[in-house]
Amino acid sequence: MTDKPVAEMSFEEAMGALEHVVTSLERGEVPLEASIALYERGAALKSHCAAKLKEAEDKVEMIRAKDGQAIGTTPAEGM
Numbered sequence: 727m728t729d730k731p732v733a734e735m736s737f738e739e740a741m742g743a744l745e746h747v748v749t750s751l752e753r754g755e756v757p758l759e760a761s762i763a764l765y766e767r768g769a770a771l772k773s774h775c776a777a778k779l780k781e782a783e784d785k786v787e788m789i790r791a792k793d794g795q796a797i798g799t800t801p802a803e804g805m
Contacts, residue, residue, distance in 0.1 A: 750764055751764055
């Protein structure tokens with residue numbers, strides 16, 4: 727696992743790190759104090775990923791608005 731600051735990670739890096747955290751915690755082989763630190767990092771990674779996804783959604787909405795398309799979630803069937 728990298729010690730790279732979460733805020734500097736790309737979405738893909740953060741997802742990979744989050745998967746590593748989850749796997750480590752699920753195995754139960756990490757001492758309690760390290761588990762707490764891993765859990766905290768996992769929470770930060772999850773928040774970072776959610777923010778990155780929101781950014782991407784906002785960009786798509788801006789592109790759709792510029793193209794004169796309706797703004798908001800469009801069902802997959804309507805696309």
